[in-house]
Amino acid sequence: EAGVTQFPSHSVIEKGQTVTLRCDPISGHDNLYWYRRVMGKEIKFLLHFVKESKQDESGMPNNRFLAERTGGTYSTLKVQPAELEDSGVYFCASSGRAPSEQYFGPGTRLTVT
């Protein structure tokens, strides 16, 4: 069974540009989560989808971040415009019927210069 996949694996952009990250969850998993780890800090929750609906977006830092999950399959996280403090590793995770057991993708390492 394929795991959670994320694209791209790395992205280097300049401040003010736009970047879109993609996550494909494990097939059949209704729950999809985005997390972020900035340098030297712990991994932090951004938001949670159940199918195509946002269940909890309490961790989204500000309105420069937009997450979507049209059709309840893959999800995108867009950062527009990117700022230096957005640099970090963005992880996606998914879970099935046991919502607590989340399986993580390899992450997208974002560098904003």
Added chain:
Amino acid sequence: RKEVEQDPGPFNVPEGATVAFNCTYSNSASQSFFWYRQDCRKEPKLLMSVYSSGNEDGRFTAQLNRASQYISLLIRDSKLSDSATYLCVVGLTGGGNKLTFGTGTQLKVEL
């Protein structure tokens, strides 16, 4: 105060040693508890869930004390391949499960 506190380490131990990690969490409403393992520049991988009765998976034993809001992980007969960062993770269930992570404890197992 961090929501999940862990000793960052590193813990440097010889192969075959027993090592214990501890973690405390601040939100008494937390309902689910986990240990994840993260290798350098990789994603976190679920090592084991932690239950109130304590649970064991091979060389790994996890304990939870809800009254003290304390979680532990014991690794027996440590192997070189156990070298990684161990993340204490806590979740709130009920409609979703936002996970809260500790900063992780780094373990280095040496010959």
